[in-house]
Amino acid sequence: AYKTIWYDSRYNAGDYGTRILTNMGFPEDDFDYPKSIHTVSDCVKAVSKENSLVLDYFAGSGTTAQAAIDLNRADTGNRRY
Numbered sequence: 001a002y003k004t005i006w007y008d009s010r011y012n013a014g015d016y017g018t019r020i021l022t023n024m025g026f027p028e029d030d031f032d033y034p035k036s037i038h039t040v041s042d043c044v045k046a047v048s049k050e051n052s053l054v055l056d057y058f059a060g061s062g063t064t065a066q067a068a069i070d071l072n073r074a075d076t077g078n079r080r081y
Helices: 013-023 037-047 065-077
Strands: none
Touching: 013 037, 037 065
């Protein structure tokens, strides 16, 4: 079971969202609200199965796609996004 409040430094959007994108060369203001990859990954893991289709309505920086790929690698799943 997952807690309803996740309080951990890995969920910090500044460190694991904005900073990752700026380190990749994107200007800091290219994405309004980048999410932590860990937040998105844990959300996808909490609600998906190994063969789920994961939809991201906004799909800005690709964090949801990265989360699905990382989870597939971790559990040999076949999530599509």
